[in-house]
Amino acid sequence: MKLRKTFLSLLACLTTLCAHASSIYAVPLPSLHVEGRYLCDTHGNRVTLHGVMDTPSPYFNGWRWTPWIPELKDAHVQPCLDYFEKIYTAMTDNDQGAYCDVFRLHLDPCWTNDPSKKSAGEYDISAFSKDRFNHFLDKLYIPLMQKAMNHGMYVVVRPPGVCPGEIKVGDDYQKYLLYVWDVVSKNPIVKANAGAISIELANEPVKLYDAQGKETAEAMHDFFQPIVDKIRANGFTGVIWVPGTGWQANYRGYASHPIEGENIGYAVHDYVGWYGADDTKYDAQSYIQSFTDAVPVVMTNPVIITEVDWSPEKEGTGHYNEHGEYVKSNWGTWATGSTSKWGSAFKALMDHYDNISMTLSSTACYLDIDKYINSGIVAPDFDGNPETCAGACWQWYKDWAEVNRAWPDNDNTHLPDPKKATITSLQPVGDLDMMAGQARLAGLKATFQDGHSEDVSSLATYEVSDPENVKVVNGQILAKGQGKAHISAKVTDAFGNxxxxxxxxxxxxxxxxxxxxxxxxxxxxxxxxxxxxxxVNGQYGQTGWTYSDGVDLSAYKYLVVKLKEPDNNSAKIFIYPQNNIWAKNNYEQAFDNRTQIVVPLHTMKSQQNGNAIAPSKIYIVALWSLGGKPITIDDIYVTNNNDYSPMTGISAPSVGSRASNSLMFGLNGVRVQHPSKHQIVIQKGKKVIY
Known part of the structure; x- marks a missing residue:
């Protein structure tokens, strides 16, 4: 009997080893980091990952490892681990055609919530238990991460639950995320595997407000940057995936207010109907442009689409999605669409950008779980129908497995292809005129030895003569205030050129x-x-500048407009504190045949109702005239000089700086409110000496 047990144990070990050996990556996994807009291994090879998301919830796993129970306890941990050991083995079984190399793990609240408290849903954190979170992090979640890595999969960890419909800088949900990631990022196993474990800060923020309760361009930055800083202060160096708003479909604010620090990527969601594409309209170029407009960070940072699925329409009962839109019944996915239609645009997006990774919305969107459990056969779900995400990704993941893959840290035989990675020239960039408060890509383009050219803005290092007013982050130029700057850019290829x-x-x-x-x-x-x-204005027309999020001119005393010649067309300046010229609420001042007018910004009053107009939120500045005659602008600027002369770049205040309200943490992870002289703190993802 003892010999038989020994034999069976040995057989089990050999079976496990064989299963692990069939995955594309061996243990330990190659370390990943961010270079510009790419995930890279230690040798500089560009990497994209492809896999699934899942959650250790008995409900979402069809009660396969336990029937319904009122409370999950330690006794349920091992059955859960055993279940995931099985599906990890299946989804990485290259021999049977499965090629997952990343797993998105939900730290499901079914384990972390206090069962004695009633929760209104996954967005409700009132039942969250710190004790249960810490307990099951060690007992369940860390072992799940380790098992995934042992099967050759990188791990993306998301927090328990989903975001409430509205969150705000400084609110309880931000504090909740700070606590969750403080605990996770201090864990020694997580820190030791920072090259393989990454953190997705939140799941599906919908509306996000700044500290004043407004939806502003900087709100996302101000909410998530302190969480990034806290994680870095704890010593976690791995990739952090930052979400956007609108159920992770809007990242526009990050263009002008990016998350700062090293190893930053962005986690995006993509379902049929989003970004202007579905089975009725799926032009690839239109879809790629819509995606780029909504997710401009794809041009500066790596992106991972952490939720996406599709299957064609099938008779049955549909459902309503996050936007309240009815989704027709399908083969069993959240979104209804076909690979040959919507999927063709999605595939074109993945091929167009070589820095997007992805995880399908569940294991069941890829793998026929029950077939594997019952027979050991690894096969795509939905009968392998190629019009479903399972059938399509079964082939795509295999095709992508040897493309943009990582190689072991100590393997120096797989370096980037010299012809593809050696720069031979860098095209010059012309001088740029930018609007303060906005951002644009630097536009650096390099030509490589094999003849191809690509944008290398995110890979360059920059020196800026006036960093108070012009800043460069990951190749994105941020115009912060009024001034001029000289920028030197340096690009070094993988071979040191x-x-x-x-x-x-x-x-x-x-x-x-x-x-x-x-x-x-x-x-x-x-x-x-x-x-x-x-x-030249049309009749009674207006020409000028518009600011979609409003511009803050409150740091200045005066707005000065100078004309080349005295006006003879009844010209006036109109300033609107709203994005509507018909609201009967604006400041105005006539030129009256003068070449210069000065607007006292802090004493402006509405021409219509006499109310004060605050310079902190201006949406339109326009020059009105009767029309038909030329008006030539000599200069227009804001200033604090009482003689109305332009300010130098050195003395001009920085607009949009949030240094005063950006959270700081000491190297021990404790928040610092008043740093002492020469103290080193973590602020905006970087070490700062005061």
Whole structure:
């Protein structure tokens, strides 16, 4: 009997080893980090990952490892671990056609909530138990991470539950996330495996407000940057995936207010119907453009789509999605769509950008779980129907397995292809005129030895002469205030070859480039010549500058407008504190045949009702005239000089700086409110010496 037990134990070990050996990655996993907009291994090879999401919830796993129970306890941990050991083995079994190399793990609240407290849903954190969270992190979640890595899969960890419909900087949910990630990022096993374990900060924020309760461009940054800083202060160096709003479909605010620090990526969701594509409209280029507009960070950072699925329509009962839209019945996925239609646009997106990883919304969107459990046969779900995500990704994951893959840290035989990775020239960048408060990609393009060219903005290092007003983060130029800056950019390829270029950036609230000067009213008869800064209004028309999120001019005393010639067309300046010229609420001042007018920004009053107009939120600044005659602008700027002269770049205050309210943490992870002189703190993901 003892011999038989020994034999069976040995057989079980050999079976496990064989299962592990069939996955694409061996243990230990190659370490990953971020370089520009790419995930890379230690050798500089660019990496994308493909897998599934799952959660250790008995309900969401069809009660396969336990029937319904009122409370999950220690006794249920091992059955859960055994179940995931099985599906990990199946989804990485290359010999039977499965090629998952990343697993998104939900720290499900069914384990972390206090069972004696009633919860309104996964968004309700009132039942969250710190004791249960800490207990099951060690007992269940860390072992699940280790098992996934032992099967050759990287791990993306998301927090318990989903975001409430509305969250705000400084609210209880931000404090909840700070606590969760403080605990996780201090865990020695998580820290020791930072090259393989990554953190997704939150799941599906919908509406996110700044500290004043407003939806602003900087709100996402101000909510998530302190959490990033806390994680870094604890010594976790791995990749952090940052979500957007609108159920993880809106990242526009990060273009001008990016998350700062090293190893930053963004976690995105993508379902049929999002980004303007579905089975009725699936033009690839339109879809890629819509995705890029909503997720501009794809041009500066690695992206992982952590939820996506689809299957074609099938008779049955449909459901309503997050947006309250009815989704027709399908083969068993959240979204209804076909690979040959919507899926063709999605595949084109993945091929267009070589820095997007993905996890399907569940294991059952990829693997026929019951077939494997009952027979040991690894097969795609939905009978392998190629019109479903399971059938499509079964082939895609296999095709992608040897493309953009990582190699072991100590393997120096798999370096980037010299012809593809050696830069031969760097194209110069022309001088740029930018609107303060906005951002744009630097536009650095390099030519490589094999003849191809690509944008390398995110891979360059930059030196900026006026960092108070112009800043560069991951190749994204941020125009912060009014000023001029000289920028030197240096790009070094994988083999140490360096190329440099330089250019100038003029940051202004009123740039005179045609990209920014807009006809506010009356297109008919209007024109603008950016070489002479001359515009002609249509009849009773307005031309000027618009600010979609409002611009804050409160740091300045005066707005000065200078014309080349005295006005003879009844010209006026109109300033609107709302994004509507018909609201009968604006400041105005006439030129009265003068070449200069000065607007006292802090004493502006509405022409219509006499109410004060605050300079902290201006949406439109326009020049009105009777129309039909040219008006040439000599200069337009804001200043604090009492003689109304322009300010130098050195003395100009920085607009949009949040240094005063950005959270700081000591190297021990404890928040610091008043750093002492020469103290080192973590702020915005970086070490800062005070």
């Amino acid at each position: 360096s190329y440099t270029t330089s250019f100038n950036v003029r940051s202004s609230f009123f740039p005179l480039s045609k990209n920014y000067v807009k006809v506010v009213w009356e297109q008919n008869g209007s024109s603008y010549d950016e070489t002479t800064h001359t515009f």
